[in-house]
Amino acid sequence: xxxxxxxxxxxxxxxxxxxxxxxxxxxxxxxxxxxxxxxxxxxxxxxxxxxxxxxxxxxxxxxxxxxxxxxxxxxxxxxxxxxxxxxxxxxxxxxxxxxxxxxxxxxxxxxxxxxxxxxxxxxxxxxxxxxxxxxxxxxxxxxxxxxxxxxxxxxxxxxxxxxxxxxxxxxxxxxxxxxxxxxxxxxxxxxxxxxxxxxxxxxxxxxxxxxxxxxxxxxxxxxxxxxxxxxxxxxxxxxxxxxxxxxxxxxxxxxxxxxxxxxxxxxxxxxxxxxxxxxxxxxxxxxxxxxxxxxxxxxxxxxxxxxxxxxxxxxxxxxxxxxxxxxxxxxxxxxxxxxxxxxxxxxxxxxxxxxxxxxxxxxxxxxxxxxxxxxxxxxxxxxxxxxxxxxxxxxxxxxxxxxxxxxxxxxxxxxxxxxxxxxxxxxxxxxxxxxxxxxxxxxxxxxxxxxxxxxxxxxxxxxxxxxxxxxxx
Amino acid sequence: xxxxxxxxxxxxxxxxxxxxxxxxxxxxxxxxxxxxxxxxxxxxxxxxxxxxxxxxxxxxxxxxxxxxxxxxxxxxxxxxxxxxxxxxxxxxxxxxxxxxxxxxxxxxxxxxxxxxxxxxxxxxxxxxxxxxxxxxxxxxxxxxxxxxxxxxxxxxxxxxxxxxxxxxxxxxxxxxxxxxxxxxxxxxxxxxxxxxxxxxxxxxxxxxxxxxxxxxxxxxxxxxxxxx
Numbered sequence: 001x002x003x004x005x006x007x008x009x010x011x012x013x014x015x016x017x018x019x020x021x022x023x024x025x026x027x028x029x030x031x032x033x034x035x036x037x038x039x040x041x042x043x044x045x046x047x048x049x050x051x052x053x054x055x056x057x058x059x060x061x062x063x064x065x066x067x068x069x070x071x072x073x074x075x076x077x078x079x080x081x082x083x084x085x086x087x088x089x090x091x092x093x094x095x096x097x098x099x100x101x102x103x104x105x106x107x108x109x110x111x112x113x114x115x116x117x118x119x120x121x122x123x124x125x126x127x128x129x130x131x132x133x134x135x136x137x138x139x140x141x142x143x144x145x146x147x148x149x150x151x152x153x154x155x156x157x158x159x160x161x162x163x164x165x166x167x168x169x170x171x172x173x174x175x176x177x178x179x180x181x182x183x184x185x186x187x188x189x190x191x192x193x194x195x196x197x198x199x200x201x202x203x204x205x206x207x208x209x210x211x212x213x214x215x216x217x218x219x220x221x222x223x224x225x226x227x228x229x230x231x232x233x234x235x236x237x238x239x240x241x242x243x244x245x246x247x248x249x250x251x252x253x254x255x256x257x258x259x260x261x262x263x264x265x266x267x268x269x270x271x272x273x274x275x276x277x278x279x280x281x282x283x284x285x286x287x288x289x290x291x292x293x294x295x296x297x298x299x300x301x302x303x304x305x306x307x308x309x310x311x312x313x314x315x316x317x318x319x320x321x322x323x324x325x326x327x328x329x330x331x332x333x334x335x336x337x338x339x340x341x342x343x344x345x346x347x348x349x350x351x352x353x354x355x356x357x358x359x360x361x362x363x364x365x366x367x368x369x370x371x372x373x374x375x376x377x378x379x380x381x382x383x384x385x386x387x388x389x390x391x392x393x394x395x396x397x398x399x400x401x402x403x404x405x406x407x408x409x410x411x412x413x414x415x416x417x418x419x420x421x422x423x424x425x426x427x428x429x430x431x432x433x434x435x436x437x438x439x440x441x442x443x444x445x446x447x448x449x450x451x452x453x454x455x456x457x458x459x460x461x462x463x464x465x466x467x468x469x470x471x472x473x
Numbered sequence: 474x475x476x477x478x479x480x481x482x483x484x485x486x487x488x489x490x491x492x493x494x495x496x497x498x499x500x501x502x503x504x505x506x507x508x509x510x511x512x513x514x515x516x517x518x519x520x521x522x523x524x525x526x527x528x529x530x531x532x533x534x535x536x537x538x539x540x541x542x543x544x545x546x547x548x549x550x551x552x553x554x555x556x557x558x559x560x561x562x563x564x565x566x567x568x569x570x571x572x573x574x575x576x577x578x579x580x581x582x583x584x585x586x587x588x589x590x591x592x593x594x595x596x597x598x599x600x601x602x603x604x605x606x607x608x609x610x611x612x613x614x615x616x617x618x619x620x621x622x623x624x625x626x627x628x629x630x631x632x633x634x635x636x637x638x639x640x641x642x643x644x645x646x647x648x649x650x651x652x653x654x655x656x657x658x659x660x661x662x663x664x665x666x667x668x669x670x671x672x673x674x675x676x677x678x679x680x681x682x683x684x685x686x687x688x689x690x691x692x693x694x695x696x697x698x699x700x701x
Contacts, residue, residue, distance in 0.1 A: 113528040129526020152522055155529040166695050171532075197528045219532075243533065260533070286530065363531055373666045382669075402669040406530070423671045441675020 012068055014083045016043060019390065020327060027082050032069030039064075042086050054090045056432075059083065061393065063432070067098025071391035091371065091413035093303045095456035096473035098427050099438050102458075103141040103470045107134055114156050114449045118163045119298045120305065121455035122428075123180055125166055127154030127265075133168045133176070135183050138458065141470055145183025149176045158200035160211035161299030162313060165228050169197025169216055177228050187231045194269055195219035201249045203269075205299040206318035212308055213269075215255050217244035223257050225269065235272035239265055245285060250330055251292045251321050252347065258334055266346055278344055280352050283337035287366045291331040291389060294370035294410065295324045298454045303412055305455055324372055331389070333375050335363030341377055343392040354392030358385055365407050368413040372430060376417050380404035384419045384429065396434045400427050409452045418459060420447035426461055440471055559697050560684050561627070565658030568593070568645050573654065577612065583700040588612060594619050594689035596637050596653045596661070611652060619655070622695040624663050625682045637695075638680050655695060659685045663697070 016039075018024065024046050030039075040055045044082040057064040064071060064085065077083065110129030117124055124136040133154055135145040152171035159166055165186075166178040173193035177186040193354050196219050213234065217223045222238035242260035254275065255267040263284055264278040290296070300308050300316040300463040308316050331353075332344045339359045342352040361381035368375055368389055375387040384398040384405055403423030410417055416437065417429045426440040426446060445464035454461050459471040480491050574589035590612040597618055603609060625632045641660040643649040655661065663683050670678040683697035 110524075111526045113526055129522075131522055153526045155532075196529065196532065235649050245530075310666065402666075402671060406528075422676075425671060425675050440674050441671065444673065 010069075012072065012083060012085065013081075014068070014085055016046070016085050016087055019088055024087070030068060031385035032072065033067050035067040036064060037405065039085065039087070053092060055087045056090050058086045058088065061388070062340060065432075075329070086227075088373065091303075091415070093412045093413055093456070095411040095416060097411075097416055097430075097437050098440070098471040098473045100472060101440070101442050101469050102472040104442070105136060105141060105143065105147070105468045105470065107136075107143045107468070108321045108462075108466050109464055110153075111464040112448060112468060113153060114246065115460050115462045115468065116157050116159055116452050117179070117451050117453040117458075118159045118166075119161050119454060120163050120301045120307070121453040121457065123159075123163070124453075124460060125157050125159070125180070126449075126468055127157045127168050127177075128462075128466070129153045133157060133166070133178060135166075135180060138453075138470075147176075147178050147183055147185065149178075149185040149189060150174065152196075155197055156200050158202060158214065158226070160202050160214070161205040161297060161308075161317070162209065162211050163299075163301070167200055167202075167214060167228065169193075169200055169218075171196040173197060173218060173220070175200075175216060175226065177231070186228075190226060190231060192224055192226075192233045192236075193218040193220055193222075195243075195393075198244060199246045200335050201247050201255075203249050204251050204296045204317065206251070206320070206321050207253055207313055209314035209317070211299075216248055217247035217257055217440065219243040221259070223247050223267075225255075225272065231311065235269075237265075237267050237272050237274075238273055242284075248287045248288050248290055248293065248332075250290055250298055250332075250346075251297070251325065252330060254346070256288055256290070256332060256346065258288045260284040261308075262336070264288065264332075264334055264344075272419075276346065276350055278334075278342075278346065278350060278352070280342050280355075281336040281338055281340075283362075285334050285336050286362065286364055286403070287335045289333050289335075289366045289368045289375070291368045292321060292324050293368055294412075295320050301454060303455065323372075326372075328390070329373070331368075333366050333368065333392075335366040335377055335379075337362040337370075339363065339379075341366055341375075341387075343375075343387075356385075356387055356392055356394065358394055358397070359383070361370065361404070364405070367408050367410060369410045369417075369431075370412055371414045373414065376408045376410065376419075378405040378408045378419055382421070384408060384417070385465075386417070386429075386431070386434070398427075398429045398434075398436070399423065400436050402438070403446075406446070406448060407448050407450050411452050412454055412456045418452055419452055420461055420463070422446045422452035424452060424463070426459070442469060443467075542564075560660070560700065562658050562684055562686065565644055567587075568656055573645070573649070573656075574611075590614065591617065591652065591654060592690060593617065594655045594695060596620070596640055596655060598639065598653070613652070618689065619689065619695050622663055622683065622685070622697045623660065624697045624699050626699050627701065633668065635665060635667070638662040638664055641682060655685055655689055657685055657688050660700075661685060661695075661697060663699075665699075 010032050014030045015027040016024040108128040112128045115126040127133050131150045133147040137144040150170040154168050157168040167178045169175045174189040174191050176189045179186050199217045215225045221240045224233045225235045240259040244257050244259045246258045258264045262281045266276040300313040329345050329347045335341045341356040343354045344352050359379040363379045365378040373389045375389050377385045382401045384393040401421040402419050405421040408419045420426045424443040428438040430437040448462040450461045462468045577588040577590050579585045595613045624635045639662050640653050643659045665681045666679040682700045685697045687696040689695045
């Protein structure tokens, strides 16, 4: 024991590489007492960063949290081989975890079905079973407007990425556009779908500014592209044989629709033609997520909270999109009733990149982290699973809920994950330590919808008990 | 013969009868015509807003009925403070000792009669070990030992097969409670973790009381109703 330690010396040969594989300098000797902090300083120096950016380090897909020497001893890695350490930049800002309910706002007369923060995080809208959409004031935490206009339950709402329009879809198949500043219906409800609306997605700001087009999916099997200023259907994307459960507008201008007929279809947006069909699932496709989804949702707004004039918005949004996307193609993950998920690279190939198995019940919601590095999946088997966002490798399962987990939401810095479940609790999980960070009980009944504001300050949750709860750090 | 002529010309009771019959036919004809008219015209179905709103991802799924969250802890606390349990079966038929126990004769000449065998269903618990046979006074046969009970939730009307944790109280006396005898009316504690109940404070509920509603020694199973 003693001799082997003496023989080790106190340096080890390391090679720093970035996630894509390019080496940062050549292999060098690093003292074994070097930990993540010292490695961060090294990387910043080599990259000539003006400010100290935070990095996290991974050795063979496991995060390095202790000094290098301790890691070597624990895993019995030979000192003679070159140790490859992959560095990944983390978000510059850090979101504080929420831990208390700052306000319970009543107002809805029926269960709250969907909640959404505006992309700048300053406004909050919720749709409910009492057919109204309500806007809430975040400064005073009180109701602001009650928007009446739907004839049946409001099933989904979506803010445009520039924050100027709010669109909601109901169980009777109609879509209402609202003016969020005044809380009034903008024009007449848009009809066209014959059955209930399952999802709404806006066109990204970097493709067209100001925001005009959005796509909706419905149980009747087709998706429609609408124009919010012309107030009519532009194109109807029909092709699915059963209900379309989710729709996403990708950053490269392709619309992805997942359906109960077990397929995912890709459509191009100028003429509404089918580009590709992604087959593989054995049962309904419940949820889709894109690696750049968070950036597309927030548009030109980032954690600094700056407002941009309309012509600059498009440039800033494009900049943010390219930064998140990097050099690799956009990735898509789909969660299904067949208990598995598929990771696709739709622009590259028709075949899935990886099949993510492990859940023991249907997967209800999948969500990429804002930086695209992790995938979180919520399932009816009461667990939330974390997967590597690039390779699809399983990382860990978060257990703690006692009822089916309905929805997940990420904090803007990708360090915290929020999950809401049928057992009426919300739980916050920390990604770095892979454990439960905070338990948020308080709802009297099932939690149907959760959202974390893009500025990271507040969390909102709504459910069957008809109240909206705002949580703060 | 011309129907109209006969109808017009008949008088008296005959006329009245014919008129009545014709009227009935006319009314029936009018009704069928209206019915046909209705199906021809297309009306938009009036969609009523139903109760029990669920989000889009739950719409096509049949929700299995589940136990509701404990939202009335205040009521529970008040009940506990009063000290009385509101139970579904407040009064039960008392069980006499000679019905509960059977005398077992022991000894070389079978004259000693101090041993008793329990004739009703019992619960012993997982860590149970018999006393040395020479000294045990009460014998609980393994055939009458039960670990699970069929517990019904009174509001949801659905039954679960749950593990018994322990016997809380047997109305026939504290001796039977300590022996673990389950007769009709006994309060038992069952493991409800599979129901996924959560208190408003966020803690998971894993044990609840239930009252036995049948005679387990006659049926071979324990049926109970959950006390919520």
